[in-house]
Amino acid sequence: MNLTSFDRSLLAATEAGLPLESHPYETIGARLGVGGAAVRSRLAGMLDQGLIRRIGAVPNHYRLGYTANGMTVWDVDDVQVDALGVRVGALPFVSHCYRRPRVPPVWPYNLFAMVHGHSRSEVEHYAQQIRCLLADSVRSSDILYSTRILKKTGLRLGSAG
Amino acid sequence: MNTLQLQAEAPAVHSRVAARPPDATDLRLLERLHGDFPLSDAPFADVGEELGLHEADVIARLRRMLDDGLLTRFGPLFQIERAGGCFVLAAMAVPAERFAAVAAQVNAFPEVAHNYQREHRLNMWFVIAAESQAAADDVRRRIESVTALQVIALPKEREYYLELRLPLVP
Numbered sequence: 001m002n003l004t005s006f007d008r009s010l011l012a013a014t015e016a017g018l019p020l021e022s023h024p025y026e027t028i029g030a031r032l033g034v035g036g037a038a039v040r041s042r043l044a045g046m047l048d049q050g051l052i053r054r055i056g057a058v059p060n061h062y063r064l065g066y067t068a069n070g071m072t073v074w075d076v077d078d079v080q081v082d083a084l085g086v087r088v089g090a091l092p093f094v095s096h097c098y099r100r101p102r103v104p105p106v107w108p109y110n111l112f113a114m115v116h117g118h119s120r121s122e123v124e125h126y127a128q129q130i131r132c133l134l135a136d137s138v139r140s141s142d143i144l145y146s147t148r149i150l151k152k153t154g155l156r157l158g159s160a161g
Numbered sequence: 162m163n164t165l166q167l168q169a170e171a172p173a174v175h176s177r178v179a180a181r182p183p184d185a186t187d188l189r190l191l192e193r194l195h196g197d198f199p200l201s202d203a204p205f206a207d208v209g210e211e212l213g214l215h216e217a218d219v220i221a222r223l224r225r226m227l228d229d230g231l232l233t234r235f236g237p238l239f240q241i242e243r244a245g246g247c248f249v250l251a252a253m254a255v256p257a258e259r260f261a262a263v264a265a266q267v268n269a270f271p272e273v274a275h276n277y278q279r280e281h282r283l284n285m286w287f288v289i290a291a292e293s294q295a296a297a298d299d300v301r302r303r304i305e306s307v308t309a310l311q312v313i314a315l316p317k318e319r320e321y322y323l324e325l326r327l328p329l330v331p
Contacts, residue, residue, distance in 0.1 A: 007244075011239055014236050014237050015236075017227070018198075018235055018237075020205075020220045020223055021220070022206065024205075025202070036202065046239075050240055050243045051243045051244055054195070054196035055198040055200075055237045056195050057194040057195060057235050058233045058238065059231065059232055059233070064183070064231060071279065082319060085319065088321065098320055100315040100317055101318060107283070107315070144279040144280060144283075144286070145279060147280055149275070150277060150278055150285070151267075151276035152274075
């Protein structure tokens with residue numbers, strides 16, 4: 001991976017989150033042997049490069065009341081899928097939207113849109129809106145509800161050896 | 162050689178709700194702190210100033226929401242794919258009587274990030290996070306070998322949108 005060793009140490013120092021104190025970048029810098037300004041400037045650079053998506057709060061949407069998590073999956077015409085995917089991804093209730101390969105015969109769907117709601121009926125209402133948007137381009141679809149989180153990890157880039 | 166490691170947290174249960182629900186100020190703060198956290202010398206004070214809150218109040222609210230599990234994390238969100246890393250969504254059809262045992266086998270791989278049970282014939286869905294495509298393929302094959310089950314790989318071919326931003330303030 002093309003990260004500098006400073007990037008990696010910055011990642012390691014912030015993987016658990018930013019320190020909740022007045023001068024968090026100064027604190028991280030002190031751990032890494034640099035000033036807060038160096039930390040801020042490299043974080044800004046990593047944001048520009050897209051190595052950091054954003055700096056902020058990661059809500060636990062289940063705890064915030066969004067208890068129904070439906071992975072809606074669609075078999076969409078290959079010619080139309082990219083144009084439609086962008087429109088599905090722009091819907092306010094869709095959190096993730098990807099094109100993925102079909103794996104026939106076990107998996108016929110190529111468009112994935114994750115939908116969160118307070119109830120399954122809310123998720124189904126949203127899925128119906130996606131269906132309307134996809135219209136004649138969709139051949140079949142399904143909604144896979146998650147029933148249990150079996151594992152959830154935080155990303156950790158370490159230096160093992 | 163640097164390797165990608167993943168650290169497990171305690172599994173959460175979907176239906177759990179917070180003991181102390183967030184108040185309107187908490188939600189306003191969350192809305193503001195979705196992104197664009199200032200890269201300034203005193204960022205919590207700066208955010209407080211924008212929202213008419215004291216720095217200490219901003220910090221105390223964030224700490225409480227993290228402690229209560231309303232937030233899983235506060236900080237930079239890294240995107241390892243931009244650095245050559247690789248996430249692959251994978252699915253398995255696990256016989257019901259083996260589900261718990263297979264979940265333990267799969268979760269034992271440090272490269273397995275999120276793993277969800279879903280209502281479908283393909284009832285186990287997880288993400289393999291690795292330094293490269295080859296490394297992800299290798300993990301997939303090792304999971305197949307250890308579980309004697311097929312692992313269907315569904316790598317993303319195109320990302321249309323990815324940002325979990327649910328409306329918090331009505």
